[in-house]
Amino acid sequence: MSTIEVLIGPAAVLAVLAGLSVYAASTVLRETRGPAVRVWTLATSRPMLTALFGAVIVYGGTLLALRLGVLS
């Protein structure tokens, strides 16, 4: 097994864990805000959370592509 294969495996595991954590956090956060309907606008949005969400998607997607590319 090459060095890159050894590195990508655990990194991809971390990406999966990060993705699941972001998902779990978003679910818990939504339910702790109460039962009412919420409509987000640009004024009420949280750019940091959106950026974190996007970063996790990019991170996971990149590692998935790398893993597939390297192992295939």
Add this chain to the structure above:
Amino acid sequence: MTGRTLARVGLVLACALSLVVPALAWWDVNIAGRPLWAVAFAVLVPGLPAALTLVRHPARIVVMLVPALSLASLLLLTVVQVTAGMWSEPLTASLLALVGVALTPVAWRRVARAVRTVRVGPRGAPTAPTRRILSVLALGAAGILWLTAIDTIDLDAAGSTGLIGVLPWRYLLAVAIVVVVAALAIRARPRTDGTFAGAALGVLAVMITTFVGVADGGSPVGTAYVHVGFAEWIGDTGTLRVATDARFSWPGFFTAAAAVVGWAGTADATALVVLFPAFATLLCFAPVYTIGRALYPGRAVAWTAVALFVLGNWVQQDYFAPQAIAFPLMLTILAVLLWQTAEAGIPPSSGPWWQRLLTPLGRTPPRVPGRSGRWAIAMETGLLAVAAAIVVSHQLTPVALILALALLSLLGAVRSRTLWFGVAVCFAAWFAFGAVDWWSGHLGVLLNGVGQVGAAVEAGIVSRVSGDATYQLMQTARLAWSALFALAGLAGWVLTRGGRLPMPVSAALVVAPMALVAGQAYGGEVVLRVYLYALPVLAVLAAGGLARLLRSRRPWATPTLAAALIVGVVGVSAARGVNVAFERTPADVLTVARQVLWSVPAGSTIRPLATEGALRVARLGDLYHPTTVEGEGSAFERLLAQDPDVVFLTSMRERYEQLRSGAPDGWYDNIARLLVASGRYEVVTRTPHVIVLERVSATPEDG
């Protein structure tokens, strides 16, 4: 019987199963009906206590969640066991039973507290007892007619017109009676008789989906036996076969089947395949009904939607296969989410048009009234578990689910707005780590399929309509049957403005699967899957379009509904059975296949002229099944060039060649004669449907 009593009886039954089935599995005790106990355990444990812990009412949600949670637990646990090298069917049963028993006290208390008002059966004014008594008698008579039809049908006579050309009048009369009972129950006054509508439609589903299988004593689709072989391999070795078949990369269904076989104490899963299509179809009832109730008020539309789903479902993806379980699980997730949205309601958007367009993007609908945040999280966790079970069991269904969830989220139509992301992470994780065998080494080939819309449509629609002129006509009629349901769904959508939810929501559930055609490496069969995935919502929308008829007090309304359903049942019987001449597996084919498989030495090469699922039913790792040789020369010359140890010729495959390629009558007999005349083969077995030839003085080393 009240809902509370029924729930308690169910909990006691689940507890009894939790004690009995693991004990039977550990000590391998053969008692009467052990397979039935095993199947009941797989469906009820731990789903029943888990569902009653999560939801106490409405009953349709409980009914839907029980098998979904049980099967999801079984799929996930067995995959964990097989990948961790801890395979043991008794251990699987014990762990599931432990979870079920642990949840039972909680479920019992919740049932005691809250299901007091829920009654099983009609409320309000009593339903006419005369109609019910007559309905029971009619269903009994229909059952007898159906059984006699099985005795009289000659499936060997089926040709280019398929099943409809050989259907006995008794079958048609039987299904017509059942449909009339269903129509009367749906239009019963003062309200729909849900118990009898469900019972009649259940009987109808069994009659339609199992007719060929019961008549033949074998699966209507031969591939089911390949899956039986996979399950047998897992049960025997406790491992997945590497580098042999892509389907082992999505093993949930096979590991679960292996566990059930172990609990049942049978040799393999063959006993399950004949009735499996009915089981898979019945699993869809509660989700389709729930989607119907979410989109339209009243039970009549929802039960009509279930009827239309049964009548539109000709694609036969309900045979013993992973998609047959993954599909109802996916429907369950969507139905639970739509139920929540319908219960909570979506506030109408206001302001200028661009604001009304953008508002859904940022909208999170309210929580179901009276439910806590902890309940919402628990429910979503349950749905994620069901989705994870789909992910490890089938490659296409999770993609359809993610697309549907993402679209619903974009439309602000579900409170679980990030569920699509959770499922996508699970899918990516399994793809990257669990399905390595599937993509490793040939990722390029898989990616080449992406974007091949034209090729998929060509393979899925155009190339299906080929061969004998009558057969082509029947294929076209089958496509027209699909188009009819699509048009009916569209008409219902327009007439009812999408039902109770915003129009784009119901449209999204039909449109989402269409994206599969573009982003897949699945070949032409994906077109059939797109239709299947869209069918439940099309059926609901079409039923919505019939709402006026269903509500009408005119005397002709019930006969009109019954007549439409009778036309539908004839149509679906014809459409499902177009390929019956060559897709079926008569009992003697399976018997002879087993004899051959268990009589040849390990390493032997066995060849049908093309494919034959029954030849994979056992000894997966011992025998060699080379693929069809394409190229120059006749089928006989190509077969001879491969020099297999055993040649297995079936009349079904011959019929296929006749319908699709214009092969002459007696073609296989002629090939057998030529093989014998070559001096290299001799006929060792001949039955009405099979000719088996063995190489003279064959040795395993030669293969």
